[in-house]
Amino acid sequence: MNYLLLAIRHCVSKYRWSILGSLVCSLMVGVLWGANIGVVYPFAEVIFKGQSLHEWADSETINCNQKIAESQAEIANLDQQIAGANDDSKINKLKASRDFAETELEGWKSKLANVEKSQPYIDTYAPESPFNTLLALVAFLLIGTVLKGIFLSLSMMLVARATQLTTLDLKQQLFRKLLDVRLGKTQISTGDSTSRMNGDVGSIGGALEILFGKTVREPIKMISCLVGAACINWRLLILSLLVAPVAAFVLYRLARTIKSLNHSSIMINARITGFFIQIMHGYYVVKAYGTERYEEERFEAKSHQAYWEQVKIRFYNSLVRVNNEVLGLGMVCLSLIAGGYLVLNQETQIWGIPLADKPMELGAILTFYALLVGCTDPLRKLGDVFGSIQAGVASAELVYPLLQMEMPIEDPKTPVPIDSVGRNIALKQVDFSYIEDTPVLRKLDLNIAKGESVAIVGPNGCGKSTIINLLMRFYDPDSGSVTLGGTDLREFAQHELRSRIALVTQSTVLFNESITENIRYGRMDATDKEVMEAAKLAYVDQFVQTHMSNGYKTMCGDRGANLSGGQRQRISIARALLRNPDIIIMDEATSQIDLESERLIHESLKNCIVGRTAILITHRASTLKLASRIIVMNHGQIEATGTHEELIKTSKTYRRLYVEDGESSTAKPAKKSAA
């Protein structure tokens, strides 16, 4: 519950007026609910006896006075008997009878006082005839019901406002957090993130709506009925509530089970979401390999698990409802037996336990029953909401720890301005691993001078992209340092650092926006003219003019699905060019470009890297030609550096790569070593 309390606190502190308004409206609903049921009393005691309220008040006054006189006479008689008795046990019995008579006398006196208190109002406002009294009561019922409806609707609207806005706030906080928290070694899968954002935040909102709505309103309705019943006979009410502790214990046990079931259901649904996203992304692979049936079976197995969890949740929720209905019925049954006994025998006690001040009238006991029945409806409704609250509790336990997660990569308190440092990059004695005890970079030293173009080559998995991840500060090294102009990257504000770097990644990420907007992503404030210039430099313009009927407004599709691999890469190069960065990083950027485009891009990259530091991760001979120095990596370390000609002679790894690439004959990349 703790985490859901945080959501409650947020909602109450930020939207206090809506919550307060809804509470007042709920209070009115509860009071009107009890008052409408309370109308049973005048119906039974006044209307069905063919009286008006005036006649009822008169006859009640006479009746009370008569009963008071009878009680007083009985007390006087008992006093005389006590005075004349000399047997102790008889005296004790007489004293007990006197005490009962005294209690009855007090009961009649209090009823008389109530009738006398209401007399002036009855004289002033109550209709004269019994039929008009009936009409007035019906009008009261109608007006009460309409008012109750208005307050109910107002309360629901105010609660919906506060809880929906809280949901919106939570979504925004979570979105912001997910943008930051997935850096570093934090493992949060897409399925989990999507599930937290869609299902869980919604479930918290739903629980809040129920908590501030039904969970406040229905108990108020119950309290209003219980207060009414207590006014009629509080002892009988306590007797009726004897079943409540048992029901509360059962409810507590059920709550724990439902919460843990909801928790596992959320986790299963997150896995299904993740699986579904993965299949949608890998759609063509599934089709090409004909694994539709296999994936269907996997999906069915996962969905079946989710189905079973839901069935179990429904089952336990139904038990909550049964428990609450049994509680309601238990209350009514106990009061029916005890109350019925008191009325039928005109008694005030059962087994010597006093249950009434005076024998109960039919009208009073009928109203008492009606009020208890009035409690069972809110109880039933509370049974239905229980499951949703438990689902909210389980969701909050997943969302809030994520929101409270520490940033894996943090900005320093007083960042060093990047303009104040130079541009040479250095990795000193860097150790890094993604997973403990699986080193990826080992004591790596690398210096890249300002304006230098270096190519990093090496076999798959040797750690080339990991160096980029450290330079972008997507991760921090385990030991050693990565510096820019001699200052550790941890001293800079992340945003400022990344604004100086343009990264063209291995897998080209495009958004489902127009080509223009995808290029503009490199610099959001770029003008259309600047976007066009970048597009021309990266040879995007060439295919837009010839292949795209909608020109630059053509939508790229999910992850750029409407474009070819080469087109996607050219757009991402245009995006990088638009950024006009100090440092440009190309991670296998030209791997999907045809020979003609590659030649053209080679020319534009040549212009682009002038005056900038460029790091090119590539196997392509044409890109290697742009580098003044080639760095050969193997097993997370730098094996050799030099020019193409030097490395062919000195590095076994480089030779192996180039023989396998089959391009060594045409590639004469770097003329001289800059190291």
Ligand SMILES: Nc1ncnc2c1ncn2[C@@H]1O[C@H](COP(=O)(O)OP(=O)(O)OP(=O)(O)O)[C@@H](O)[C@H]1O
């Ligand atoms: N997020 C990650 N979590 C765990 N291990 C990772 C992660 N990213 C990369 N690795 C592992 O780190 C090692 C180095 O990966 P890296 O991507 O740096 O290699 P690379 O030299 O760029 O390879 P390639 O030429 O295939 O792109 C690999 O063994 C890889 O499995």
